[in-house]
Amino acid sequence: MTAVVTERDRVLDALGAVRDPELDEPITTLGFVSTCVVSAAGDAVVRLRLPTYFCAPNFAFLMVADAYDAVAALPHVRTVDVALEDHFAATQINAGVSARAGFVQTFAGEAAGELDELRRTFVRKSVLAGTDVVCRELVAVGIEPVGCVVGDVPATAALERLLRRRAELGLPAGPDAPLLVDVETGAPIGPGEAARHLGLARLTRTGIEANTGICRGMLRHRYAATGAGEEELG
Numbered sequence: 001m002t003a004v005v006t007e008r009d010r011v012l013d014a015l016g017a018v019r020d021p022e023l024d025e026p027i028t029t030l031g032f033v034s035t036c037v038v039s040a041a042g043d044a045v046v047r048l049r050l051p052t053y054f055c056a057p058n059f060a061f062l063m064v065a066d067a068y069d070a071v072a073a074l075p076h077v078r079t080v081d082v083a084l085e086d087h088f089a090a091t092q093i094n095a096g097v098s099a100r101a102g103f104v105q106t107f108a109g110e111a112a113g114e115l116d117e118l119r120r121t122f123v124r125k126s127v128l129a130g131t132d133v134v135c136r137e138l139v140a141v142g143i144e145p146v147g148c149v150v151g152d153v154p155a156t157a158a159l160e161r162l163l164r165r166r167a168e169l170g171l172p173a174g175p176d177a178p179l180l181v182d183v184e185t186g187a188p189i190g191p192g193e194a195a196r197h198l199g200l201a202r203l204t205r206t207g208i209e210a211n212t213g214i215c216r217g218m219l220r221h222r223y224a225a226t227g228a229g230e231e232e233l234g
Contacts, residue, residue: 007038007076014070015046021062021119023212024126024165030212031219032063034085042078044071049085051218057089058115061106064097123168124183129208130162131180132201146194151175 015036016028027033027048035047046067050060068082083094089107096106104111135145137158150173153159163173171186172178180189180197189197 007042007044007074008036010074011038011044011046011071011077012036014074015067018063018066018070020215021059021122023208023215024122024129025212027063027067030216031223033067034223038077042076044074044077044080044082046071046080046082047085048082049219049223050087051215051222053086053088055087057087057093057107058103058111058118060084060087060089061093061096061103062115062119064093068097120169123165125204125208126165127162127169127171127183128201129205130158130165132198132205133158134162134179135198135201145179145198146191148179149175150177150179153179 012028012033015033016026018027019025020027020030020032023030032048032050033046034049035045037045048064048067064082064084068080071077071082072080082097084090087093092106095101096103103115104113134153134156137156138145138148138153141154143152150159150163166173166177166181169183169186171181171183178188180194181187182189
């Protein structure tokens with residue numbers, strides 16, 4: 001029997017492409033989407049929540065704006081109502097996103113600039129973390145990652161994810177591209193630089209994983225009564 005895909009399913013799938021910029025995980029799997037309702041007419045209502053009342057407003061703005069864009073891009077959605085709840089800057093963020101204003105306009109007199117470079121900074125960290133995951137998989141099967149090109153690496157989910165992040169930054173991601181590249185320039189990492197690069201990649205991965213665990217725990221604690229992080233979307 002074929003499962004029926006609803007508009008709500010499509011909206012949730014679109015939200016699954018929205019990532020926490022710091023944790024590099026979908027807001028859906030992190031439990032940040034508390035409500036997702038789509039009417040028969042195509043009116044979508046999404047509510048987001050974060051682990052603490054004082055989560056950084058720049059990170060929060062990125063997630064709310066990205067969620068709005070993801071839902072608005074769906075062909076059968078007529079209206080979009082995406083809002084952040086239980087956050088000290090929710091009123092400003094929600095108003096700015098609804099008006100399609102940028103971060104600077106939303107936080108006039110407070111923001112130093114737009115968030116494009118912040119986003120790129122965290123994608124660079126994701127590339128480093130992903131490099132460590134892929135290299136550890138190679139070492140586990142007896143392949144030395146230093147000197148490898150992408151085409152030498154067995155196809156895995158970790159490699160696919162890493163190449164998507166590299167592509168976001170315009171870094172080389174084809175089969176002939178070096179596996180180890182500078183995340184700023186895309187230049188190959190030579191043998192003499194490899195140990196330092198891989199050490200930084202490992203530290204970046206463990207830092208992201210630790211922050212992810214902390215955020216999941218804080219969210220569960222904050223919304224213990226509703227079982228945050230579980231499948232309890234409205």
